[in-house]
Amino acid sequence: MSTTPAPANPKVGFVSLGCPKALVDSERILTQLRMEGYDVVSTYQDADVVVVNTCGFIDSAKAESLEVIGEAIKENGKVIVTGCMGVEEGNIRNVHPSVLAVTGPQQYEQVVNAVHDVVPPRKDHNPLIDLVPPQGIKLTPRHYAYLKISEGCNHSCSFCIIPSMRGKLVSRPVGDVLDEAQRLVKSGVKELLVISQDTSAYGVDVKYRTGFWNGAPVKTRMTELCEALSTLGVWVRLHYVYPYPHVDELIPLMAAGKILPYLDIPFQHASPKVLKSMKRPAFEDKTLARIKNWREICPDLIIRSTFIVGFPGETEEDFQYLLNWLTEAQLDRVGCFQYSPVEGAPANDLDLDIVPDDVKQDRWDRFMAHQQAISSARLQLRIGREIEVLVDEVDEQGAVGRCFFDAPEIDGNVFIDNGSNLKPGDKVWCKVTDADEYDLWAEQI
DSSP states (O other), rough: OOOOOOOOOOOOEEOOOOHHHHHHHHHHHHHHHHTOOOOOESSSSTSSEEEEEESSSSHHHHHHHHHHHHHHHTTTTTTEEEEGGGGGGGHHHHOOOOOOOOOOOTTTHHHHHHHHHSSSOTTOTTTTTSSEEEEEEEESSSTEEEEOOEEEOOOOTTOHHHHHHOOOOOOOOHHHHHHHHHHHHHHTTHHHHEEOOOOGGGGGGGTTTTTEETEEEEEESSHHHHHHHHSSSSSSEEEEEEOOOGGGGGGHHHHTTSSEEEEEEOOOOOOOHHHHHHHHOOOTTHHHHHHHHHHHHOOOOOOEEEEEOOOOOOOOOHHHHHHHHHHHHHOOOEEEEEEEOOTTTTGGOOSSSOOOHHHHHHHHHHHHHHHHHHHHHHHHHHTOEEEEEEEEEETTTTTEETTTTTTTTTOOEEEETTTTTTOOEEEEEEEEEEOOSSOOOEEEE
16 A cells, blocks of 8 residues: 655755844744744755845945855745845845845744745644744754843944844843743753843833742843843853943852853943944943952953944044053953944944044054953963863864853863863863963863
C-alpha cells in the first residue's frame, strides 16, 4: 500500500544585521514563523523566501544593508526587508525595486504577514503538536541570551535617529520580562545580557508601576528588575546604561555578587561643549567623582563605553580634554567611532565647523593608542588572579571564553590553554597567566 508523503514545510532564510536589539527582533519573528510551521534554513538556495533585518543607524550600516539585500535578491530572488532601515522604503526601492515588502522595526506581524503572502503556511500544521521550544527561537549560542526590556528612547541626541525609527520609550511589563528570563534560564542559558535603547530609563514611561512575578510585587524599575534577575542564579550583564543618579543603587548589588560588576555606559565624549552640541542626557561634571565612588564600593567594577571623535565643532582642545578625561577615568573597555553624518539627524543642521576626514582619522588613531595603553595596564593587574570563565568555544588547542568583564562580540576573550576537556556553556575557575591590550590567557584551577 502506498502512502502520500507529507507536504514539505515552507522554508525561510533570515539575515539579521545591526545591534543586539535587532537580533532580539529577529528571534521574535523567527519564533512566530516556527510556530506556524516554517523551517528556518541557512542558505539562500534552500529558502522559499529570504527576510533581511536591516540596520539604519549610520551610513556605513545602511550601505551594508543595501549590499546584503542585493546579495539576497541575486541568490534567491524573493526578498522581504524589515528593521530600522525599513523606515526609508523609498531609498530601498530606489536601489532594489524588486523587493517584495518593506516594513520598519518592531513590525513583527507585518513581516509574518508578508511571508504568508509569498509562501503560505501549511494548512495541516498544528502548533499544539509541532512544538517550538518554550524559550523561542534564539540566534545566540545556547548558553547566553539577550533580554530586551524596552523599546524606543525619549532622548533627542543630535547625532541619532533611533527615536524617529523606534519611537519613544515603551517599557515591557516587568512580569513578562522576568518570565522570559526564567524560561531562558530553564533552557540552559548561563548569562542574560539586559539590553534596550536606554536601560536606566526602564519604567519611566509607566511611572515605575508595580507588576507581579511569581506572586510577588516587583516595581517596573531597573534596580528592582536586577534584584529579581539576581535570584535566577546566572550572570546578569547590563548594557546601554545612562549614568542617571539611580545607577548608584546598582553598585552595591554588584559588590554583593548579585549581578555582574559590569556597566556599559555610552559616554560618547567628555568635553562639556561637545556634549552640549550632542544633546547628551545625564551628563554632569561629577561623572569622574561618581566613577571613583563606584570603584570604592565595588573594586572589581568594569566600565565599558563608546565615544565619537570628529563631531562637528570639536576642536583640538576638546579632543585633548577627552584624552585627559580617559586618563582620569581609567575605563576598562572602550570603543571609538569617527563621526559620520546620518540623514535626518539634527546634527546635520548645527552651525558648527565640520571636522575634516584626515583630522578625524588622526584623532581616532591617537584615541585608540591612548586607550590601548590604559586597557593593557588594567589587564596586566589581572595576572595571577583567579577568575570565573564562561566557555564559548572549544577546540584541540584549548578553550575560549569570557569572564565577568567580557561581553560577547564586543569585548575581549580568555584563552584557556588546558581547556580542551571543556564544552561551550561550562563555567570554570581559572588563574590568569598573561594579558595583552584586550585578551587574557589562563589555566584551569
